[in-house]
Every structure is written in structure tokens, then in C-alpha cells.
Amino acid sequence: MHAHDQEHGDHSAYETGPERISVLERIFGENDVAAEANRAAFDAHGVRSVNLMSSPGAGKTTLLVHTLAHLRDSGVRAGVVEGDIETSIDADRLAGFGAQVALLNTGDGFGGECHLDAPMVAKALTTLDLASLDLLLVENVGNLVCPAEFDVGAHDSVMVYAITEGEEKPLKYPVMFRSVSVVLVNKMDLLPHLDFDLELFRRNMAQINPDAPLIEVSARTGDGLAEWHEWLSTSREPVRSA
Amino acid sequence: MHAHDQEHGDHSAYETGPERISVLERIFGENDVAAEANRAAFDAHGVRSVNLMSSPGAGKTTLLVHTLAHLRDSGVRAGVVEGDIETSIDADRLAGFGAQVALLNTGDGFGGECHLDAPMVAKALTTLDLASLDLLLVENVGNLVCPAEFDVGAHDSVMVYAITEGEEKPLKYPVMFRSVSVVLVNKMDLLPHLDFDLELFRRNMAQINPDAPLIEVSARTGDGLAEWHEWLSTSREPVRSA
Numbered sequence A, B: 001m002h003a004h005d006q007e008h009g010d011h012s013a014y015e016t017g018p019e020r021i022s023v024l025e026r027i028f029g030e031n032d033v034a035a036e037a038n039r040a041a042f043d044a045h046g047v048r049s050v051n052l053m054s055s056p057g058a059g060k061t062t063l064l065v066h067t068l069a070h071l072r073d074s075g076v077r078a079g080v081v082e083g084d085i086e087t088s089i090d091a092d093r094l095a096g097f098g099a100q101v102a103l104l105n106t107g108d109g110f111g112g113e114c115h116l117d118a119p120m121v122a123k124a125l126t127t128l129d130l131a132s133l134d135l136l137l138v139e140n141v142g143n144l145v146c147p148a149e150f151d152v153g154a155h156d157s158v159m160v161y162a163i164t165e166g167e168e169k170p171l172k173y174p175v176m177f178r179s180v181s182v183v184l185v186n187k188m189d190l191l192p193h194l195d196f197d198l199e200l201f202r203r204n205m206a207q208i209n210p211d212a213p214l215i216e217v218s219a220r221t222g223d224g225l226a227e228w229h230e231w232l233s234t235s236r237e238p239v240r241s242a
Helices: A003-007 A018-044 A060-074 A089-093 A118-125 A174-178 A188-193 A198-208 A225-234 B003-007 B018-044 B060-073 B089-093 B118-125 B174-178 B188-193 B198-208 B225-234
Strands: A048-053 A078-084 A100-105 A135-139 A156-162 A182-186 A214-216 B048-053 B078-084 B100-105 B135-139 B156-162 B182-186 B214-216
Touching (some): A018 A048, A018 A118, A048 A060, A060 A078, A060 A089, A078 A089, A078 A118, A100 A118, A174 A198, A182 A198, A188 B188, A214 A225, B018 B048, B048 B060, B060 B078, B060 B089, B060 B225, B078 B118, B100 B118, B182 B198, B182 B225, B214 B225
Parallel strands (some): A048 A135, A048 A156, A078 A100, A156 A182, A182 A214, B048 B135, B048 B156, B078 B100, B156 B182, B182 B214
């Protein structure tokens, strides 16, 4: 259910009443309060937090398998909040790297939740020992729309974009592409087998979010991940104060 | 905004009050009423309606380019409701095949709407001449969660699934995979270049939705589309009555 429909009678035959607007405003307002509390908790413990977003199947979990191994070998104490509608498939894949993993299954209502919000992440934090972490990676639900609307309290958002998704998605999903600090351009190993125009994608990104660097990677082969790990390590300290 | 969060205090620190539940129930209730009205309009005009859903970039629009050409050559009078958050990129790609195309941009609020609902489709129908159509194809917003929650009034829902998304998505997004009558397994031309296990995907689908046939296609090369077009034509008459 997506009540922001209701503010835009242009698209909808629904009645738009003050009751709905007030519900909507309260939910976003409460999310922002919870997000600031999460960020304050990260800052109080010196934990950097990064929110990973993408379409379904773009490669977030495969990337995290490499990244958790790298962090372990580098002595960085990492945690993961793993958001999925159902199953522990992804959380299971991330076990065994010495990271604390908190699984959030969002799917016990209606169609399954389509994003993580700050109160859900707050709940996950109660199962993690922030005092023993340096870095917390939040793997959001695979979705190019809803996750970008909810501040979960992370210091940065990162997008994993698979080149199999085409060149035009930054134009079609601009809120998501504007919300991130960096884009990992994934599945580069498939480039020879696709019609994907990398320069056109770069131009589309530059139009929507010229400040976000693009890092070309293959989570499958590991190519390019050193640059991503460098990005992760260069701003280890929380960048926002509580 | 996704108020169904609010019914599940287990995941959320939000307050769950009767006001929110009532807003939620009314929105779903109004959507169902609008969906039945859309279906009645399709039935009254003898129009079959099919709702296409997928992740972003799975190939719905590329598929439709082939399908609209096929329908034109077969003498089937087709229309398209094209749902996108922003831009007319997809609608522009579908011009020139003799089909009526209605563009619905959902993105003038918050993060951009993440699905089509029945009132939006009803609005699109006011711009189409149903009396001169045999088949209406609704291209939903690319998203594996939210579109499955909203009946738009189509007779069938169809999923376009790209094998680049991995084998496990039926288990992770079961509401979507259960909601469809057929799954087009797309990007089969990439199979030699992926680690994708087709038999594992088939087993996962059989677990979630054993009744939905899987049709292997490549929207890029056109391979396999004859079987999809056969599926479309075999139940040309509306399958539900109003």
C-alpha cells in the first residue's frame, strides 16, 4: 500500500482527505526521527554505516561476499543488516566471514515489504553489538523505487547497478540515482555479450547525479573491487554528526 | 509510503492505530472496486487485458516491440498502457506499430510511484478507444514487489524474468511469482555467459507456482517468442466475466 498515491488526484480516482495526508506525514516524520536516532547510535560508537540499494538480482549479495572477506582480512570489524522479504538465503551466504549479520525479513504482510525503513533497522540494531563494529553495511530490499524514499540512518547510500538493466534507468528512476554517493557498475564481465552502451549510461548518470563516481566492477570475477574497497575505507569515520 | 508496514508492529516502532488501518483498508477496497470496473469495461468491449510485470531492466519493453509487430501482422488490434515513473522513453519505443499507446507517468510525488493501480489504469482508459481493440497490454512499473499487490483489472498477469537475476528470486519474492499465469524466462541468449542454473530456477518456480508455464525467450534475438505469442492468442476471449 502506497498512500502517497493519494496526494496526487491527477493519477487517481481515490478520495484524498486530510486523514490520509496526516497518516502519510506522520509515517515519514516518524521514519526521520528513527533515522536520526540510528545515525546518533552509529556516531556514538564510531561506526560508519552504508546502505546498499539495487534492483533485484543486480549483485549486492555477491558483492558483499567479496567485501566481507576483504574487510575481515583488513582487520575491519564489519556487521550486516540483511533485508529480504522472505528467506534467509542471502544472510546464509554472508555467514562465515566473521561479520555480525542481522536478518530482517519484511514479508509477513500484504505483498511483502518493498524497502527497509529506519524503525526496522533500529530493531536489527538491538541484535548487534555496535561497540565492537567499525562498519555496518545495510543490504536493502531489491527495488529501484521505495528504498530511496526512506532514510534508514546510514551515513551514505550506495547503488549496485547491473549493466544488464540497460542505459536508461537513471532517467527512469531518478530519485534512486540521485540519492546515492557512488554507483558500482556491476556485471562488467558481461559487457562483450550485451548491447549496453557504457558511454550513454555515463551521460545519463551525469545528467541525474553528476557527483556520484561510477566504479566498474564484476562481483562475479572480483574485477574492480579494489576501487570500491578503497572508497569504503577512505571515509571510515562517520561523515555526519548526530 | 507503504502503510502496510504499520500492521506489523513486529518490524516497526511506529504506532499502529485504527486510523491507519482504516486508511489502508479503504485504499485496497477502492482499488478493488476500480479494478472490477476496468475488467467490466474490457469485457463489455470484448477486449482481453494482460498485465506485464518484472524487475527493472528485465526486458518488458523490448519484448513488447516484437509482440506489437507480431500482433499488427496478425490483424490483432492492440493497445498498450505504459507505466513509468518518469520519461516517455518506453512509450516512444512502442510507437509506430499501429497500437494505441497511453502513457502513465507515476512520478510526480515523493519518490515516484512504484506500481500501477486500478484508478491509474482507469484514467489511461479514458484516452483509449476500447471499442476498436482486441487486446490491451499493461506494462507495469519495473518492481518485483508492489505491482503484485494491486489488481489493475487485467484478465491475466504475466511476468518477464531475466535469467541475469539469479535462480532464487521466486523464493525471495513469492507474492509476485504466485500472482502470474505465465513466466517468460528472458535473456536466454546470455545463458552461456552466466552461472545461471535453469533447472534450479525451474524447481524454485515449481515450489512457488507450479501452475504457471515457463516460456524461454530472448527478447533481444526474438528466439522463443512464437510460443509466447501462441499463449497470447489461445485465450483471446476475456476469461473472466464482469
